[in-house]
Amino acid sequence: xxxxxxxxxxxxxxxxxxxxxxxxxxxxxxxxxxxxxxxxxxxxxxxxxxxxxxxxxxxxxxxxxxxxxxxxxxxxxxxxxxxxxxxxxxxxxxxxxxxxxxxxxxxxxxxxxxxxxxxxxxxxxxxxxxxxxxxxxxxxxxxxxxxxxxxxxxxxxxxxxxxxxxxxxxxxxxxxxxxxxxxxxxxxxxxxxxxxxxxxxxxxxxxxxxxxxxxxxxxxxxxxxxxxxxxxxxxxxxxxxxxxxxxxxxxxxxxxxxxxxxxxxxxxxxxxxxxxxxxxxxxxxxxxxxxxxxxxxxxxxxxxxxxxxxxxxxxxxxxxxxxxxxxxxxxxxxxxxxxxxxxx
Amino acid sequence: xxxxxxxxxxxxxxxxxxxxxxxxxxxxxxxxxxxxxxxxxxxxxxxxxxxxxxxxxxxxxxxxxxxxxxxxxxxxxxxxxxxxxxxxxxxxxxxxxxxxxxxxxxxxxxxxxxxxxxxxxxxxxxxxxxxxxxxxxxxxxxxxxxxxxxxxxxxxxxxxxxxxxxxxxxxxxxxxxxxxxxxxxxxxxxxxxxxxxxxxxxxxxxxxxxxxxxxxxxxxxxxxxxxxxxxxxxxxxxxxx
Numbered sequence: 001x002x003x004x005x006x007x008x009x010x011x012x013x014x015x016x017x018x019x020x021x022x023x024x025x026x027x028x029x030x031x032x033x034x035x036x037x038x039x040x041x042x043x044x045x046x047x048x049x050x051x052x053x054x055x056x057x058x059x060x061x062x063x064x065x066x067x068x069x070x071x072x073x074x075x076x077x078x079x080x081x082x083x084x085x086x087x088x089x090x091x092x093x094x095x096x097x098x099x100x101x102x103x104x105x106x107x108x109x110x111x112x113x114x115x116x117x118x119x120x121x122x123x124x125x126x127x128x129x130x131x132x133x134x135x136x137x138x139x140x141x142x143x144x145x146x147x148x149x150x151x152x153x154x155x156x157x158x159x160x161x162x163x164x165x166x167x168x169x170x171x172x173x174x175x176x177x178x179x180x181x182x183x184x185x186x187x188x189x190x191x192x193x194x195x196x197x198x199x200x201x202x203x204x205x206x207x208x209x210x211x212x213x214x215x216x217x218x219x220x221x222x223x224x225x226x227x228x229x230x231x232x233x234x235x236x237x238x239x240x241x242x243x244x245x246x247x248x249x250x251x252x253x254x255x256x257x258x259x260x261x262x263x264x265x266x267x268x269x270x271x272x273x274x275x276x277x278x279x280x281x282x283x284x285x286x287x288x289x290x291x292x293x294x295x296x297x298x299x300x301x302x303x304x305x306x307x308x309x310x311x312x313x314x315x316x317x318x319x320x321x322x323x324x325x326x327x328x329x330x331x332x333x334x335x336x337x338x339x340x341x342x343x344x
Numbered sequence: 345x346x347x348x349x350x351x352x353x354x355x356x357x358x359x360x361x362x363x364x365x366x367x368x369x370x371x372x373x374x375x376x377x378x379x380x381x382x383x384x385x386x387x388x389x390x391x392x393x394x395x396x397x398x399x400x401x402x403x404x405x406x407x408x409x410x411x412x413x414x415x416x417x418x419x420x421x422x423x424x425x426x427x428x429x430x431x432x433x434x435x436x437x438x439x440x441x442x443x444x445x446x447x448x449x450x451x452x453x454x455x456x457x458x459x460x461x462x463x464x465x466x467x468x469x470x471x472x473x474x475x476x477x478x479x480x481x482x483x484x485x486x487x488x489x490x491x492x493x494x495x496x497x498x499x500x501x502x503x504x505x506x507x508x509x510x511x512x513x514x515x516x517x518x519x520x521x522x523x524x525x526x527x528x529x530x531x532x533x534x535x536x537x538x539x540x541x542x543x544x545x546x547x548x549x550x551x552x553x554x555x556x557x558x559x560x561x562x563x564x565x566x567x568x569x570x571x572x573x574x575x576x577x578x579x580x581x582x583x584x585x
Binding site for chain 2: 243317337
């Protein structure tokens with residue numbers, strides 16, 4: 001019970017903290033805080049409207065197919081470019097197949113892309129994952145002009161992250177569906193980090209022959225109405241300090257090759273930040289108090305391994321009670337802090 | 345966005361204000377027709393009640409010691425936490441509006457008030473403001489209630505303390521001086537305690553401190569060196585270089 005309350009406190013508490021420290025939340029006129037919903041016949045962006053967050057719809061919620069160009073940059077220089085084919089029914093089923101690499105890649109690139117399409121589809125691209133948190137941490141500016149992407153008229157928006165590390169997105173949003181058909185991500189020095197562009201778009205794709213992605217990870221969301229400990233059967237360490245602007249979004253279990261993980265997803269409204277914990281068999285069986293089981297193993301070297309890929313980083317540490325992992329588009333200090341503040 | 349999510353977002357925006365919450369629950373039509381939202385609301389009500397009933401716990405000695413260690417040895421968790429706090433700056437939109445106003449004002453001989461009063465009020469609303477800490481408000485209130493008493497206390501606190509005469513100090517010292525045997529016993533007890541502590545923590549065992557809270561950072565070049573699950577998330581977020 002205490003563990004779950006701590007989780008909930010973390011979410012509510014940090015949410016309210018960000019309210020006091022964030023300027024956007026107070027800049028929104030109470031009279032316009034009701035976010036615009038796209039009408040049945042589509043929506044028309046209004047120039048100057050900075051609260052149209054509800055009009056940007058995640059790709060997974062729009063039935064469509066198409067081909068997309070994906071480009072990844074390293075310190076402003078193109079490091080990876082490829083084309084892919086997306087198909088989704090708008091209700092959860094999808095496939096994301098790599099078509100061709102336009103830059104030099106390893107021999108296993110295509111098979112890796114296919115095996116990881118679940119990760120890529122859910123987490124790679126710009127999306128408003130939590131509307132409330134998004135408005136707390138970002139400024140959405142309607143640029144007031146339209147462009148055509150894959151033959152479809154799109155409204156242009158700029159998204160500026162106003163809390164923590166600066167980041168900017170330039171969006172082209174389909175005026176009929178609200179789906180983001182192109183975006184550019186820029187770092188704090190305004191250098192390109194990533195770009196995605198639909199080259200073709202089919203609003204009525206044939207789904208009868210679709211081969212949908214079958215996830216290899218079995219993910220189950222945990223209930224926020226039940227104590228976390230009673231759902232897992234063992235104590236789960238929870239990070240006590242989060243990077244600026246992030247709050248708890250979801251708690252789930254992951255089954256990967258008979259290994260169970262606890263997955264905490266935090267978000268700043270757009271980018272996800274993951275904290276993963278895999279308890280040892282001893283932790284699961286003893287299920288003792290957290291203060292006893294979760295300490296650095298005195299027999300092992302307490303290292304934390306850090307890896308970086310583009311704007312994202314991962315931290316991994318093996319402690320006496322289990323394996324800790326943190327992954328997100330945050331600094332190395334923030335990743336380490338996420339893990340270090342989780343054990344007592 | 346569906347009606348359930350819309351209602352829940354609105355409720356969460358008012359979660360810290362009981363009156364606004366109640367008003368929303370009374371007025372929202374969706375709530376009366378959606379059992380899922382009603383169930384969701386019951387669970388949130390339970391959480392709010394549970395949080396408001398939580399006792400305040402005092403800081404443990406172990407935590408105080410940990411914070412002391414953090415503050416005295418290099419970059420600490422506290423420092424990192426402080427650095428991670430959001431900076432209180434004007435919103436980018438406000439900065440842009442002010443910049444525009446200044447640019448327009450530079451060409452005019454006198455500064456004109458904002459053309460649109462509503463725009464002006466929005467700019468004012470956009471400003472972050474700091475509230476007075478409750479403790480400061482209380483202290484000022486107390487001082488205003490009894491100004492004479494507080495002025496007197498402040499003056500008394502500033503007076504130079506008078507030293508006792510030497511003869512009085514000597515008499516007091518004689519009164520509290522312990523017998524020689526008791527003083528020897530005290531020294532012996534202290535020495536024994538030091539000896540026991542030294543034996544318990546004999547140097548050279550090189551046992552890692554189980555209380556150690558910081559981990560040694562090791563940078564890995566090849567992403568294949570991290571766990572496959574971490575690799576999957578990292579590739580998705582980092583763009584799979």
